[in-house]
Amino acid sequence: MREFTVPPLATTPQAGGLADAVFDHADDDPHRVALARKTADGHWQDVTSGQFRDEVMALAKGLLARGVRFGDRVAIMSRTRYEWTLFDFALWTLGAQSVPLYPTSSAEQVFWTLHDSGVSSCVVEHEDHAMTVGSVVGRLPQLARLWQLDAGALEDLLAAGESVEDEMVERHRRAMTPDQPATIIYTSGTTGRPKGCVITHANLMAECDNIVERFETAFHSKPGDEAATLLFLPLAHVFGRMVEVAAIRGRVKLGHQPNLSAAALLPDLQTFQPTFILAVPYIFEKVFAAARRKAEAEGRSGPFDKAVDVAVRYAEAQEAKAFGTGPGPSASLRMQHQFFDKVVYSKVRGAMGGRIRHAMSGGSAMERRLGLFFAGAGVIVYEGYGLTESTAAATANPPERTRYGTVGVPIPGTSVHIADDGEVWLRGGQIFTGYHNDPKATDTVLRDGWLATGDLGALDDDGYLTITGRKKEVLVTSGGKTVSPVGLEERVRAHPLVAQCIVVGNDRPYIAALVTLDPEAVSHWLAMRGKPELPPSELVRDPDLETEIRRAVVAANTAVSHAESIRTFRILAAQFSEEHGLLTPSLKLKRKAIEQAYAVEVEALYH
Template identity: 80%
Template sequence: MREYSVPPLATAPRVGGLADAVFENAESGPDQVALCRKDDAGRWEDVSAAQFRDEVMALAKGLLAQGVRFGDRVGIMSRTRYEWTLFDFALWAVGAQPVPLYPTSSAEQVFWMLHDSAVSSCLVEHEDHAMTIGSVIGRLPHLRLLWQLDEDPVAELVEAGRHIEDDVVHRHRMAVTPDAPATVIYTSGTTGRPKGCVISHANFMAEADNVVARYEQVFHSKPGDEASTLLFLPLAHVFGRMVQVAAIRGRVKLGHQPNLSATALLPDLQSFKPSFILAVPYIFEKVFAAARRKAEADGKVGPFDKAVDVARRYAEAMEHKAFGTGSGPGAGLRMQHQLFDKLVYSKVRAAMGGRVRHAMSGGSAMERRLGLFWEGAGVTIYEGYGLTESTAAATANPPEQTRFGTVGLPIPGTTVHIADDNEVWVHGGQVFQGYLNDPKATDAVLHDGWLATGDLGQLDEDGYLTIIGRKKEILVTSGGKTISPVPLEERVRAHPLVAQCIVLGNDRPYVAALVTLDAEAVTHWLQMRGKPSLPATDLVRDPDLETEIRRAVVAANTLVSQAESIRTFRILASQFSEEHGLLTPSLKLKRKAIETAYEAEVAALYER
């Protein structure tokens, strides 16, 4: 199949913008809980729709009082927190355009984004961010205002705007049109300078409203309960931003968690108790790996692995039933599944608060085996696919028929086309307006409303999309063999000891790989085997550890022909990091930078 379309369930309004939903929600259900935030004691505190509207209105007046004007661009450099959502909707209420900045961005990255978008004011989280901007402020002639969240600028702005009438904000809000730019989100960029994606109010509304209409049933842990989600994705990324917009428009209670570490995230999941979550595969991998490590430490790894096998077989049988290719789990498998639900699966679900029965995953590929496990464990993960340029999701697995290992069908209102070279093209209301100040780059990806994604894919007979790699990442060995590195890398990464894997081989005689280790998993592995802790430089030469990683490589090689297989690998003493310029803020590998940084190690892989 070369093309598949799904008709829209919602169309973007002909008038208005994103802030309107805040006022409409407060009008129709003022007492309904809209958001949650933590009080000074760390307890979750409900924020009603009416209260949120009032806070948005008060902040919007303060922004006007301090000189923010219709069409101005305002930078936001912060982790995910309540105030980001408050500022977003207040800025949209006055017709301004938030420009998100990753909180880990370097001074030069910050300079480029603020300069390119001609930002007139900026909100930062703390003093370190302020100093980053301060180091380049002399080259930013448009930047006039800087607010710092840990100095409570909200109170200052609210006080400054007390004299402004509500009608002034309403006049600004009503002047916003759906085709007006809502935000400029800079691509994290594996190569070159980040490009500013101009995303309109209509783009967000088409995306969020169709997702809400199609998936509203999965927002609940059971029919009729309160829908709620804890947002821990970075709001600087389009996925997190779409979740925020969809939660407000879909009237889903929204909480925020700024820290993705397990020690911070898991307690908040357990206290907030979301009914569903949206995450990247890394989160689901981490929860699974932590559960297995605990089972091993308790001497129960055998039963745990049996439970994993039962979960996968049960989910696969249910998948066959959904597609009419099987009758579902047999009686024996159902009994085993029921037993392990009490002993294992319920405890894994409890790590995410206990109420989660559905989740959506995007940002990178999820291995089919992991998706099957979670399905069998009672949490259906709907894997999807999208880009900043498509305002997040272009495809996602449907609730009724989830095909694990694929990224699903086009979301309502979207068409997916596979070009002659297997590039994925997308058409729909969520396709962005273009790159800011870069018509040449815009023309390269937009063709009569179609977005050429740069990703390679294939559609099966039912219209489900599978991503097989990126055009720019295809390797061609010196023998002329063409290889997509991503499937190999993902399979190696599935091993619990592996943190990252990069596959090499472009213009080289064979395929090789660099592998980094998960420090927490390795510490546990050493303890369980009675091995002493070693410096990283010595640890990577441990023969038992090398044997473990070789198993991961052998498993990956089963996916491809011998000519495409990984012939040799090297374990590195440290992980690739964003701080060293080897990862994008969304944790994608910067391949050229990694090959340059590890030039000696790469050369050693090809010494004969």
């Protein structure tokens, strides 16, 4: 199949903007719990739709009092927290545009984003961020205001707005139209200087309203309960912004968690108890790895592995039944599944708060077997695909017919086309209007209403999309063999000891790989074998560890031809990190930067 279209379920309003939902919901049901914010003592405090509307209005008045006007751009540099959502909707109430900055951005990245977007005001979370902005403010003559959240900025703005009449804010809100820009989100820059994607109110409405309509049943733990989600993705990323807007528009109780580490996230999942989450594969990999390490430490690795096998086979049987190719789980398999649900699967769900039955995954590919395990364990993960330019998801697996290992079918209102060279093209109401200040780059990706994604993929006969790689990342060996590295890398990463893998081999005689280790998994592995903790530089030379990683590489090679297989590898002592410029903020590999940083190690793979 070369093209597949799913008609829309929601129509974009002809007037108004994103902030209208806040005011409409407060009018409809002011006492409904809309959000929850974490207090200083660690408890979750409910925020009703009426309270949130009043806070948005008060902040909008304060921003007006401090000089923010219709069409102004205001940057936000912060981790994921309640105040970000409050500022977003206050700015949208005024017809202003928010420009997100990753909290880990360097001074030069901050300068480029603020300069290119022409922001007049900037909100930062704490003093370190303020100092980063301060270091480049001399080169930003248009930047007039800097507010620091942890230094009382919100309180100051609320006080400043007390003398402003509500009608002044309402005039701004009534002037809004859906085609107005809502935000400019800068791409993470894997292939050069970040470009600002102009996302309109209509783009976010088309994206979020169709997702809410299509997936509403998946938001609940059981029919009729309150839908709730904990947002821990960075709000500087389009996926996080989509979750924020969809939760507010879809009347889903929204909480914020600023730390993506398992140690910080898992306790908040247990206290907030979301009914569904939206995450990247890394989160599901961490939950699974932690469960397996716990079982192994307690001497129950055998039963755990059996439970994994049963979950995978159970989910495969359900998948086959949904597509009409099988009868579903057998009586014997159902009995085994029921047993393991009590002793294993319920604990996995408990680690995520206990109420989660559905999740959405995006940002990068999830391994099919991992998706099957979670489905068999009672948490169906709907994998999807999208870009900043498509306002997050363009495809997603439908709740009633999930095909694991694919990124699903087009979301309602979206078309997917496979070009002659295998490139994925997208069309729909959520496709961005273009790159800010860069018409040449815009013209290279927008073609007669279609977005050329740069990703390679294939549609099956049912319209399910599989992503096979990126056009710019395809390797060509000196022997002329074309290799897409992503699939190989994912299979190597499936080993619990592996944190990251990058495949190299462009213009080389064969394919090779650099591998980094997961410190928690390695510590557990050493302890279970009675081995002492070693410095990373010595650890990578451990012959037993090398044998384990070789197993991962051999397993990955079974899925490809000999010419495409990894012939040799090198274990590195340190992980690739965002701080060293080797990962994007969404944890994607910066391939050129890694190959430059590890040029000596790469060269050694071929001698």
